[in-house]
Amino acid sequence: MNIPRSALLILCCVLSACDRSQNQPQNQPQTLTLNIAVAASVRYACDELVLSFQKANPGVQIKPTYGASGTFYAQLRQQAPFDLFLSADSEYPEQMLKQGLTDAVFPYARGRLLLWARRSAGLNVANRGLEVLTDPAVSRIAIANPDTAPYGRAALEAIRSVAGLEEKVSGKLVQAENVGQAAQFTQSGAAQVGIFAESLIVGSDLNETGDWLVISDSLYSPIRQFGAIPSWCRDRSSTEAFRDFLLSEEGQAILEKYGFSAP
């Protein structure tokens, strides 16, 4: 009868000790933390932007969350605690402006759409372009969800720009939650071809393992990426400092390295 009770006692002690040790770091706010919501297309570029920014501003810690712009927009409407939102389009930030959720909206980059396949698949994407989608060897085409991801919308637009293509490939389309997942689906071989952001191939091994083509920007509406600072931002001046860094020559050079062009 003593065993169960002492076991419970020990468990309670362990649990309470765990809880106490977890609370300690929260009591020492030495650095300021900014949570930023970033479109998945900017993932690798943003990792480098944050590193460079923090080198110059060691007092500010920036924690990015990557995902679909539409998902973030829905969360921000519920006042999700993000201090900055970098969208993959202009629509979501402008909607926020209309709803009074932000008063600061700014363009920061322009993105491009890419058609990508594993080199080992031997599809020769670079020369065949969108026509490759009708190849019988292609049974799955990964795009981001057009309802929540601007790159998914652009991908669908590009497919629709070729007459009769949509009917032939609509049964093959696989929708990923965001553009990063679309890239992962293709990279893993689950989908033979993917349409996603050019910016995702620089920071990953998609560059070496793939065979790709930048889709002509006449086939889809320009992907103008805007940012917004929500009105509940916890530290306005640090957030603005990061935004200014993003728009500075140094920030823009980093974005350019990852395949973005000036807004």
Place this chain on the structure above:
Amino acid sequence: MDPTALSLTLKLATATTLILVLTGLPLAWWLSTTQWRGRALVEALVTLPMILPPTVLGFYLLIYTGPDSTVGGLWNQMMGTTLPFRFEGILLASVLFNLPFVLRPFVTGFSGVDRRLLEASWCLGVSRVSTFFRIALPLAWTGVVSGIVIGFAHTVGEFGVVLMMGGNIPGETRTLSIQIYDDVQAMRYDEAGQTAGWLLAFSFICLCVVSSIQRRPLST
């Protein structure tokens, strides 16, 4: 394995388990002893999260705890923050979602206690509370410990409801299972594989603990 996600996950699982032990023990005791007819209804209600899709619970939580809702508004007045996409929000979601996983083993444990022993204790003048702690709880210990271990392990492995209610904010709502999802999207397979391996081992050990204590004969 990401240390921030690990400590957040442990914090969430610990807090969830503690809350569920404090609320679950009296609730389970009541469920296993009451003769009330509405018992089945209450039992069905608290078991609901076990079969409910996490998205259903996530949806209702998002709607009914948002800044414009009654609960969300009250919370905002008291604490000055919102519930969704914050630690307090995923803690609430986690407590609701894990309730049946903790409660069911508790109820099973208490149901196995011989009622004659409790009545003997009451007749000898021991109070009801004292009888609970000195007779019922020690006799039901396998069920209680199983509930605690399963509740803790199940919170560590939660995904859907945490993603919906918490988003994916580092240090605030990004638990280990969401970290894996994020790592896979970033094609960081090494990190994802490492975390997944640890979680696999952890879950297996928890289940081994549960089955080994359930085989144990009552130590009386």
